[in-house]
Amino acid sequence: MAIAIVFAEYGDPEVLHPIDIDPPTPAAGQVRVRVKAAGVNPVDAKLRRGDFAAVMPADFPSRIGNEYAGIIDQIGDEVTGFAAGDQVLGSATGQCYAEYVVADASDVVRKPATMPWTVAAGLPAVGQTAHTALRQIAVRAGDTVLIHAAAGGVGTIAIQLAHLSGATVIGTASERNHDYLRSLGATPVVYGEGLIERVHALAPAGVDAALDAIGGEGITASLALVPDRHRIGTLVDAEAPKTYGIQRVGGRSTAALRELVTLYEHGSLQLPIHATFPLTEAHHAHREVQTGHVRGKVVLTMP
Template identity: 75%
Template sequence: MALAIAFSAYGGPEVLHPIDIDPPAPGTGQLRVRVKAAGVNPVDVKLRRGDFAVTMPADFPQRLGNEYAGVVDQVGDGVAGLATGDEVLGSTTAQGYAEYVVVDAADTVHKPASMPWTVAAGLPAVGQTAYTALRQIGVHPGDTVLIHAAAGGVGTVAVQLGRLWGATVIGTASEHNHDYLRSLGATPVSYGPGLVDRIRLLAPDGVDAVLDAVGGEAIAASLALVPDRHRIGTLVDARAVSEHGILRVGGRSTAALRQLVTLYDQGRLQIPIHATFPLSQADRAHLEVQTRHVRGKVVLTVA
């Protein structure tokens, strides 16, 4: 038997509890991975609270965790290029908070020796989301890009990718994160009344594209700044998508994850780790993510 974290009723972090699982053998094209670390994301908090109870009801006891890093433990039939003992990272669906996961080999990326386990576990979700979102809103060299919640996990990666792709990046954040954004190459701007005017002062030639991870007022500001609604993408505001015709962006791409891993290995991408907690303290990790003041990633470590 092995340990996993689940919840059996919607609620606060206190509903998270350990369960015993029998790690299944990998099927054709799959791997079993002994998890070393697992990323914690805002979507995990929302699922635990019941935010998706109508559209995506939980299957109690419901597990959590969409990204992992670990060591290949078993290899299924038909898998080439991966072997027992390989260090890997990748995406999964609602099973990462555990000692073992079974994943499709095609969605797995080798972990370079230069990458700590915590970084490897914190990269897949935010990295793939940021990469695919910026591609979807068409970021190109010479663009001016506005990123809302730029100091968060997705924002941190998006800022760096935007700069690497030749764009000028403006990022909204609380004032205590302004120096952090400057260190990533973005020009910071504070939330609150007057946001549109402050951004226009920073970008007198206009804003070309927006990536939003806030919704609400951030969408209103974006609509005032960017004439082409197909270059405004949101990760969180489904209502704005239907009401204003902006894009719902993000998604997974293993090819993108490989590129992100290469950028990290080359020293061209940072994945700051805000805090780490042992797997048994997933409730504390959720409390930290709920503050919405996380700079980078929160990660669970597995002994």
């Protein structure tokens, strides 16, 4: 038997609880991974609360978790290029808070020996999201880019990728995270009343693109600061693209994840780990994520 975390109803973090399951068997083209660590993301908490119940109702008891790192222990038919014992990371929708996951071999990326399990588990979701989002809003050398909620997981990666591309980055965050943003290559600015004016002062020539991870003020400020609405991307607001003609951005790309792993291996990318919790304390991990003050990533670790 193996442990997986589920929730049987929508609610507070305490609805998360462990159950025993039979370890899954990989189908053709899949691998089974013995999970060493799993990333925790704000969207996990939203799913658990029922924020998406109207459009994506859960089938209870519902599994949860979208990113993992671990060791392949079974190979399905037709899989080439991987073997039992390989250390890997990747995405697997709605099943990663568990001791075992199965994933398509095409979505699996090798983990460098120098990459800690916690970092490997925390990178796939935020890394692929940030990488894809910046391409969708066409960030390039010479741009000035505004990133909202810049100290979070997506913001942490997006700052570094934008900086590596040759862009100037301004990031919104509370003052206690300003030194952190500077260490990543961004000029920090506090959010709240007067944000538009503060960004104008930092970028008198204007802002070329914006990435929003908070909605509300992030959308309002971006609309006021970025002339080309197609270069404003939101990760969280489903209605703003319809209302204002901006983009709903993000998504997964295994090629992007491989590129991110290479950047990490070469010392060009970092992902700080804010906190770790044992798998069976997933409810505590969700409470931490829900504070809205996570710097980097929260990760679950396995026994």
